[in-house]
Amino acid sequence: DTGVSQDPRHKITKRGQNVTFRCDPISEHNRLYWYRQTLGQGPEFLTYFQNEAQLEKSRLLSDRFSAERPKGSFSTLEIQRTEQGDSAMYLCASSFDPGGVGAEAFFGQGTRLTVV
Amino acid sequence: DAKTTQPTSMDCAEGRAANLPCNHSTISGNEYVYWYRQIHSQGPQYIIHGLKNNETNEMASLIITEDRKSSTLILPHATLRDTAVYYCIAQDNNNDMRFGAGTRLTVKP
Numbered sequence: 001d002t003g004v005s006q007d008p009r010h011k012i013t014k015r016g017q018n019v020t021f022r023c024d025p026i027s028e029h030n031r032l033y034w035y036r037q038t039l040g041q042g043p044e045f046l047t048y049f050q051n052e053a054q055l056e057k058s059r060l061l062s063d064r065f066s067a068e069r070p071k072g073s074f075s076t077l078e079i080q081r082t083e084q085g086d087s088a089m090y091l092c093a094s095s096f097d098p099g100g101v102g103a104e105a106f107f108g109q110g111t112r113l114t115v116v
Numbered sequence: 117d118a119k120t121t122q123p124t125s126m127d128c129a130e131g132r133a134a135n136l137p138c139n140h141s142t143i144s145g146n147e148y149v150y151w152y153r154q155i156h157s158q159g160p161q162y163i164i165h166g167l168k169n170n171e172t173n174e175m176a177s178l179i180i181t182e183d184r185k186s187s188t189l190i191l192p193h194a195t196l197r198d199t200a201v202y203y204c205i206a207q208d209n210n211n212d213m214r215f216g217a218g219t220r221l222t223v224k225p
Contacts, residue, residue: 004159033213042203042215043160056212091159093213104150105213107159 004108006092012114013082020078021111025094032075033105034067035091036060043091049075050097082115089113120204125220128198134191136219138204141185147208149180151189153200154218160203163189194223 005024013019025032030051035043046065047057051072061067064082069075079086089112095105121139128134140149150165164171164178166187171178177190191198203218 035215042201042217045212045214048212093159104162104165105152105160106162109159 004092004094004106006090006108006111008111009109010112010114012116015082015084015115017082018078018080019082019113020076021090021092021113023075023077023092023094023108025074025092026096026106029094029096029106030072031095031097031103031105032069033093033095034075034077035093037089037091037110038087046077079113082113084115087113087115120206120216122202122204122216122219124217125222127222127224128191128194130196130223130225131193134189134194134198134221134223136189136191136202136204136221137186138189139186140204140206143184143206144208147206149178149184149187150205150207150213151176151178152203152205152215153198154203155197155200160215163202194221196223196225199223 007022033048034046037043045058046061047067049069052069064080067077089110091110093105093107095103097103148165148167151163152160154160164173164176166178180187199222201218201220203215205213207213
């Protein structure tokens with residue numbers, strides 16, 4: 001297993017365009033997280049999935065953002081009508097939660113979005 | 117999840133132990149303490165986690181106070197490659213992970 005994979009690594013888009021990012025978690029990991037990180041800040045939680053169920057969404061996730069995890073495997077994060085404020089690194093992480101004993105999360109290298 | 121408080125930055129001499137403190141005074145009984153670090157331009161990397169007992173692995177040691185209101189991450193022999201932002205998180209395993217601003221550790225030669 002090569003770890004958590006994110007695609008693309010970099011994306012430049014014009015304001016108003018839609019973008020979609022993909023995250024392939026480590027196989028058999030049942031939890032998948034999305035974060036956004038801007039320069040000098042810690043990762044900001046966006047949403048997470050347990051298998052295919054989206055369990056929590058941050059209020060940062062406006063109606064322009066949507067995330068899916070069909071069949072509990074890979075996940076996509078779509079941003080519609082991008083704005084310059086959406087420019088950031090988008091991080092994905094996955095973990096296997098056996099229940100009650102703590103589980104480390106593995107992060108991908110991120111997708112850097114630049115909205116021009 | 118409980119809020120954590122960490123110093124903004126710290127320096128450490130190469131080869132010496134780096135002791136990174138974290139306050140989590142509102143931590144609940146079922147919340148674990150996790151530590152991650154992030155080296156520039158990379159995704160965060162898991163270091164260690166614990167509930168009540170002190171923990172040690174190949175990367176670091178985690179010391180949790182008896183009242184669980186604070187903890188210390190110890191890098192026993194810091195190297196230049198340990199320069200990174202270190203995040204302390206108090207997390208219930210049924211909930212998401214929330215990062216704060218972390219501590220920027222600079223290891224100096």
